[in-house]
Structure formats: structure tokens, C-alpha cells
């Protein structure tokens with residue numbers, strides 16, 4: 725089992741970072757492999773819309789995003805965290821998400837038919853964290869939807885969404901007991917979901933012989 729966590733704020737000690745690391749705690753306590761990515765450490769250009777990825781599933785832009793694709797494919801679950809910047813996700817998170825376009829495959833003759841590579845490989849799971857300064861949820865704007873909708877399109881099932889309001893300065897969110905608890909619970913739920921998947925995979929063959937082999941063929 726492997727978990728990938730992507731932080732869309734450049735403040736490494738900021739609120740998004742604190743909350744996303746809280747989500748990781750239940751995994752770390754169980755010795756599950758986790759990878760924490762601060763997008764600010766990576767040079768990731770916006771998608772150029774060249775459609776060069778159409779047949780190969782490979783993005784043609786040669787930058788740091790190439791380092792993240794293998795981890796994305798391998799991870800069983802993805803945690804995305806972004807601060808609200810003008811009612812939306814940060815530019816770093818938007819660039820990261822847009823560059824996942826190569827992991828979305830369309831039918832050649834009917835572009836209303838598409839599938840995420842994750843979905844084709846058997847489904848993956850995700851949690852989303854959003855942090856904003858204002859007290860009113862409306863001031864978070866589209867931050868949650870801007871992560872949830874692309875993740876769903878890419879074949880992830882969203883297990884938990886954590887919204888933390890009223891966090892401005894670095895570390896403010898640590899004082900928000902409710903948000904910290906919700907982040908930890910989001911991690912626990914994601915872990916339980918993955919354990920349930922393991923249990924089903926390991927036992928399905930008893931009821932339906934051959935099913936486990938079919939699953940292996942997909943991987």
C-alpha cells in the first residue's frame with residue numbers, strides 16, 4: 725500500500741501542510757509507505773494543450789512533473805491539499821492537476837467516452853483538504869470542487885473532504901481542534917477503505933474462483 729500526498733501551498737509550515745500531514749498520521753502509525761510532495765519544490769509548467777499524450781499516456785513536457793507520474797500511478801490513494809487563492813485552488817495545484825490530463829484517456833471516435841488510467845487499473849481513492857482565511861464557507865469559493873471534480877474524472881473515489889475556515893497565518897489551523905480532528909479522521913477512513921479493498925481482494929477467490937487472477941491480469 726502506498727499513499728501520495730500533494731501540498732499546493734508554498735508555505736511548508738502553513739495550514740495546508742499541517743492538515744495534510746495530519747491525514748497521513750494514521751498511515752505512518754501503521755508503517756504504510758507515504759510520500760509527501762510540496763509542489764513548490766517542483767518546476768511544473770501548465771499544460772500546453774498539445775494533445776501529444778493522446779495515444780501514449782505520456783506528457784511531452786519535460787519538466788519535474790515527469791518525476792511525479794510514476795508515484796501517481798503506483799499510489800493506491802492520493803491526498804490533495806490546497807489553500808484558497810481568490811476562491812479557487814493555488815496556481816501550483818492547478819498546474820499539477822492539469823498535467824494529469826495525460827492520465828485521462830478518451831475514446832478515439834467519441835470524446836464523450838473517457839476513463840482515468842486509475843479507473844482502468846481497478847480504482848483509486850482520494851481525500852481533499854481545503855484551507856481559507858475567511859469564516860464564511862462561501863469565501864472558499866470553488867477550492868474543493870476544483871480538486872474533487874478532476875479527481876473523479878481521473879477515476880478516484882473521494883472518501884473524505886476536509887474544509888478549514890478562519891486560518892490565515894502559518895500554523896493558525898493547529899488551534900482549530902475540529903479541523904485537526906477531521907483531518908485525522910479523513911486519514912483513518914482512507915486507511916480503512918484501503919484495508920477493506922485488500923480484504924476483498926484476498927478473499928474474493930474463495931467465493932468466485934479465478935477472480936483474483938483476473939485482478940492480477942489488470943495490474
Ligand SMILES: Cc1cc2nc3c(=O)[nH]c(=O)nc-3n(C[C@H](O)[C@H](O)[C@H](O)COP(=O)(O)O)c2cc1C
Nearest residue numbers: 733738739740807808809810811856857858891892
Ligand atoms: C493570493 C492569495 C489569495 C487568497 N484568497 C483567499 C480567498 O479567496 N478566500 C479566503 O478565505 N482566503 C484567501 N486567502 C488566504 C489563504 O487561503 C489562507 O491564508 C490560508 O490559510 C493559506 O494556507 P497556507 O497556510 O497553507 O498557505 C488568500 C491568500 C493568498 C496568498
